[in-house]
Amino acid sequence: MNHTTPDLPCACPGCTCQVSDAARHERDGKAYCSQACADLHPQGQACPSAECHCESNVRVQDRAVSDSQLDEAIEETFPASDPISP
Template sequence: MSTPAPFIQCACNACTCEANADHQRDGKHYCSQACADRHPDGQPCPAADCHCESGVPFMERAISESQLDEAIEETFPASDPISP
């Protein structure tokens, strides 16, 4: 019989959810991408009974890494210098 994995608390300050290994930021584990990205645009926690997004001050909300990656991809190759 295997032992159940220990409960790992989501690293989002006010979150009450269990962390998921698929969502990480700065070496910490989060329950969702919304929590890992610090709730950009007030994106809610996926758990219906958790409202941790209300505990993140507006100025601390970050643009998600996936949004930055997408923005970079959209500007490529337009951002490259013109070849001589």
């Protein structure tokens, strides 16, 4: 038995896209249509839909650093330069 959820509206402010099971990105318990929307369009990344321009609805101070960017930053700083304390 194949259970699919109905398409939901993207949680990105002003986004007109629908979130399907095939293209579902989750962040903080909300569903988004793309990684750009889930990260609130860092560096003004456009919505993948040509008809939607939700990136213009997100204020610069509301944009989040993506989890993948945080993971990359942590990996770049490991191992830390400080010696292990006894």
